[in-house]
Amino acid sequence: MYIFLFYFLFFIIYSFIGWLAEVVSAIINDHKFTNRGFLIGPYCPIYGNAALLLYLLFQNYFNDLFVIFLISFFFGSLFEYVTSYIMEKIFNARWWDYSEKRFNLNGRISLLTSFLFGILGISIAYLINPIMLPFLESLQVSIVYFLGSFLLIVFICDFIISMNIINKLSKTFTETRKDYTDDINIKIKNIINDKSKLIKRLLKAFPNIKISSNLFKK
Numbered sequence: 001m002y003i004f005l006f007y008f009l010f011f012i013i014y015s016f017i018g019w020l021a022e023v024v025s026a027i028i029n030d031h032k033f034t035n036r037g038f039l040i041g042p043y044c045p046i047y048g049n050a051a052l053l054l055y056l057l058f059q060n061y062f063n064d065l066f067v068i069f070l071i072s073f074f075f076g077s078l079f080e081y082v083t084s085y086i087m088e089k090i091f092n093a094r095w096w097d098y099s100e101k102r103f104n105l106n107g108r109i110s111l112l113t114s115f116l117f118g119i120l121g122i123s124i125a126y127l128i129n130p131i132m133l134p135f136l137e138s139l140q141v142s143i144v145y146f147l148g149s150f151l152l153i154v155f156i157c158d159f160i161i162s163m164n165i166i167n168k169l170s171k172t173f174t175e176t177r178k179d180y181t182d183d184i185n186i187k188i189k190n191i192i193n194d195k196s197k198l199i200k201r202l203l204k205a206f207p208n209i210k211i212s213s214n215l216f217k218k
Contacts, residue, residue, distance in 0.1 A: 002141060005148030009136055010055070011048040012151055017128070018047020038095075039162045041154065050079055050117070051124050062125040072121020077114040084108040091166055 022036035022044060037044040054072060061067045085108065088094050098104040103111035136144075 002144060005144050005152070006136060007052060007056075008148050008152055009144065010132070011045075011052050012043060012155070013048075013132060014051035014124075014128075015043035015045050015048030018044040018051075021047075038166065039155075039158050041158045043155075046079065046083060047120075050076055050120075053079075054121055054124060055129065062129075065122060065126070068121050068125050069118040072124075073114050073118035076117025076120065077109045080113065080117075081105065081108045 019037055019042050023033065026032070026034040026036060035042070039045070050072075054075070058068070058071050061071065084094070084096065094107070097107045098110035098113065099107035101110040101112060139147075
């Protein structure tokens with residue numbers, strides 16, 4: 001149980017770092033704070049999962065900067081592509097779209113974001129892990145159990161609530177599919193403006209969300 005909670009804390013820290021990076025990016029680009037990500041709390045699991053898998057599977061290559069960049073570039077891109085595909089199939093919506101960026105693949109990944117995954121991998125191996133891992137290892141076992149268990153409960157509750165919110169959003173998509181027009185995304189956003197704050201938060205987190213064309217083939 002200790003090992004599980006130890007790596008869960010590892011996952012949460014990188015999920016928070018990823019969320020922070022997304023927030024800073026939104027502030028720079030949009031000049032305003034936006035709570036990014038699917039979950040309510042300050043964490044983006046896609047970053048935590050990527051960092052944890054990188055560490056567990058490829059830590060033996062951490063002494064080779066170029067190899068780590070290539071591994072992070074490839075697997076980060078693959079992870080983002082698969083996540084985009086699965087989320088679209090489940091919830092009938094394209095949550096992010098890089099179609100307007102140069103060198104993109106089906107709008108799910110782009111050369112720029114893949115390059116940033118490579119930089120993130122180098123940062124994990126050479127900047128963050130050398131500080132974070134000794135810190136986690138220095139924590140008393142009781143603290144790891146308490147803090148890990150507490151954050152795990154919070155994360156699970158957040159996940160359940162957030163998935164319920166996304167399901168409500170997906171239901172809104174389904175209810176409007178019979179009225180499909182070129183302005184369907186605008187129409188849905190107007191409908192969502194009358195819904196709960198948590199649903200509107202999700203829309204603000206993914207301002208470029210688009211309904212999947214597959215929804216209208218049913």
